[in-house]
Amino acid sequence: MDFKVGGTKRGITAIQMDIKIDGLTYDIIEEAFEKCRKARLFILDEIMLKAIAEPREQLSQYAPKMVSFMIDVEKIRDVIGKGGKVIQDICAKCNCKIDVEEDGRVSITAVDRDDLNRAVSIVRMIVEDPEVGAIYKGRVTRLMNFGAFVEIAPGKEGLVHISKLDSKRVERVEDVVAVGDELIVKVVEIDQQGRINLSRKDALADMAKRQAEREAGE
Known part of the structure; x- marks a missing residue:
């Protein structure tokens, strides 16, 4: 038996x-x-x-870590991407494994805690709609005479007008940024067509203000 x-x-x-x-x-x-x-x-x-007299207070640094959370089922396609491109890119960049269930449950597993947190942050940015006033760290994807396009999340891109690129006057976009640069930007407007207008100038001003407030409080 x-x-x-x-x-x-x-x-x-x-x-x-x-x-x-x-x-x-x-x-x-x-x-x-x-x-x-x-x-x-x-x-x-x-x-x-x-x-082992009692459970360890912390897992081994080599033990896989996992986070599960729910997303809107309508956003599943955005997380996966065409042909699985988006989810594959996240897994490659963050050294993680991502499973997405039909009911919207997302499970992310990684050995490194920082990789796990980064993957969770990327997925949440994909499924959450940008909000006016929110600040993001984005990547410059295109340069135009009138400004730079910045990707703030996979599949979500906004325009930083040349007048919003810096606190000082900018004559040429390429004098300030290049394709591939990472920028801190603030969402200043989302128009009726869903187009996102961003501002590096406003984001820098907000960061400087917060820094001054912290220093004043110390």
């Missing part, structure tokens, strides 16, 4: 048993359960408890 039992001091939590039960009586099964109980308690008390 192939019979495996797992559990805790409080009782059995898992059983595996084959279906070849010819010749088995209730007495034999009862005896098997009793032997399993004694063996389980012996292993827990005499072996495991002596090796």
Whole structure:
């Protein structure tokens, strides 16, 4: 008889048993359960408890970390991307594994806590609609004579007009930024077509103001 039992001091939590039960009586099964109980308690008390008296306060740095949260099912396609491009890029950049269920549950697993937090942040930015007044860290994707386009989340891009690129007057966009640069920008407007207008000038001013307030409070 192939019979495996797992559990805790409080009782059995898992059983595996084959279906070849010819010749088995209730007495034999009862005896098997009793032997399993004694063996389980012996292993827990005499072996495991002596090796680990209590649960570790922190997981090993090499143990996988996982976070699960729900998103709007309508946003699933945005997280996955065409042909899986978006989710694959996140996994590659953050050294993580992402599972998305049909009900909108997202599970992200990574060994490094920083990688995990970065992946969670990216996914949340994808599914959350930009808000006027919010500040983002984005990447310059295109330069035009009138400004620079900045991606604040995968698939979400806004325009920083040349007048909003810096606190001082800017003659040429390329004098201030280049494609691939990372910028701190503030959402100043979302028009009726859903186009996002950004401002680096306002973001820098807000950051300077907060810094001054912190220094004044010290």
